[in-house]
Amino acid sequence: MPASPTATPDHIKDVNTRYHDAAADSYDSKWGIDFGEIGQEQVASKLRRTMGGKMPEPFGDALEIGAGTGYFSLNLASQGLIEHLTATDISPGMLRSLEKTAGSLGVPVTTVVTEAEVLPFEDESFDVVLGHAVLHHIPDLDSAFSEFLRVLRPGGSIVFCGEPSRYGDRLAAVPKRTGHLLAPVWRRLIQATELQHTEEELADDEHRLEPEVDVHAFVPADLRAIPPRAGFEHTRVRGEELVANVWGWGMRSMEATAAPDTIPIPWRNFAYRSYLGFQKVDQAILEPYLPAELFYNPLLSAKKPE
Numbered sequence: 001m002p003a004s005p006t007a008t009p010d011h012i013k014d015v016n017t018r019y020h021d022a023a024a025d026s027y028d029s030k031w032g033i034d035f036g037e038i039g040q041e042q043v044a045s046k047l048r049r050t051m052g053g054k055m056p057e058p059f060g061d062a063l064e065i066g067a068g069t070g071y072f073s074l075n076l077a078s079q080g081l082i083e084h085l086t087a088t089d090i091s092p093g094m095l096r097s098l099e100k101t102a103g104s105l106g107v108p109v110t111t112v113v114t115e116a117e118v119l120p121f122e123d124e125s126f127d128v129v130l131g132h133a134v135l136h137h138i139p140d141l142d143s144a145f146s147e148f149l150r151v152l153r154p155g156g157s158i159v160f161c162g163e164p165s166r167y168g169d170r171l172a173a174v175p176k177r178t179g180h181l182l183a184p185v186w187r188r189l190i191q192a193t194e195l196q197h198t199e200e201e202l203a204d205d206e207h208r209l210e211p212e213v214d215v216h217a218f219v220p221a222d223l224r225a226i227p228p229r230a231g232f233e234h235t236r237v238r239g240e241e242l243v244a245n246v247w248g249w250g251m252r253s254m255e256a257t258a259a260p261d262t263i264p265i266p267w268r269n270f271a272y273r274s275y276l277g278f279q280k281v282d283q284a285i286l287e288p289y290l291p292a293e294l295f296y297n298p299l300l301s302a303k304k305p306e
């Protein structure tokens with residue numbers, strides 16, 4: 001459910017900060033975020049597909065917007081695809097978590113708490129501006145893209161992945177509903193216990209604010225139109241995840257109904273591995289041939305003119 005159409009930009013940003021601060025500590029386990037080989041392979045593949053199928057040269061100075069706990073940029077930096085990383089986010093809690101992970105991975109990073117629409121950086125300071133699952137939270141996308149253009153060096157790129165598509169969202173509603181319906185039978189089969197939230201948990205920021213943090217769901221045409229308005233060229237949009245999306249949301253909807261420590265590890269492994277398998281099917285068979293409109297996540301890249 002998205003933020004109310006009457007919510008002000010300040011309200012949306014305040015809600016995003018509080019929700020993500022509250023969610024930071026459990027974020028990686030909730031979303032299955034990996035900082036090992038699997039996570040690195042996922043982000044490298046996203047980068048390659050977003051840039052038109054060819055892996056770019058490693059980026060010198062990279063700026064991540066809405067970096068969260070670091071899924072995208074730390075996984076790129078730890079395999080040498082980024083030399084100097086600056087990670088930004090509106091939520092100080094998410095950046096604290098990112099710093100901890102960067103420390104354990106041995107990845108040097110500068111973190112800056114900032115919103116996307118007003119960036120505290122000099123003109124032409126970065127070679128790439130990137131983000132994952134962040135554009136859909138930003139109230140004023142035209143201002144944000146003007147800032148991305150300003151801080152990029154001539155010839156620099158933007159790379160955004162993992163943004164929800166409006167069509168993909170509708171498609172995902174089917175496995176979400178089905179997963180929810182099947183959940184009681186599934187819990188009995190794997191002997192998991194139903195998750196019960198305490199009143200205290202239901203009243204905390206993470207639960208209360210979740211329905212208000214999203215402001216946009218894009219159709220690929222929206223994402224094709226925004227960068228040129230800001231002055232970018234060579235805008236490219238392609239789709240990501242169709243079968244993996246249907247399967248993943250079905251699994252996630254069932255799992256969300258069970259107390260996490262009662263879900264058997266072999267089940268978790270099966271759900272995760274099968275999701276990764278379907279991602280491979282999407283990448284090999286469907287994504288190259290079907291229109292971006294059909295997929296769950298549009299991938300976006302564009303260039304600042306030389």
Ligand SMILES: C[S@@+](CC[C@H](N)C(=O)[O-])C[C@H]1O[C@@H](n2cnc3c(N)ncnc32)[C@H](O)[C@@H]1O
Nearest residue numbers: 016020066067068071090091115116132133137
């Ligand atoms: C869905 S999370 C994605 C985090 C991370 N990029 C990932 O893929 O795991 C969205 C992130 O965007 C941040 N965010 C929300 N609104 C923002 C804004 N206006 N400016 C900058 N960051 C924002 C949130 O705090 C959160 O960390």
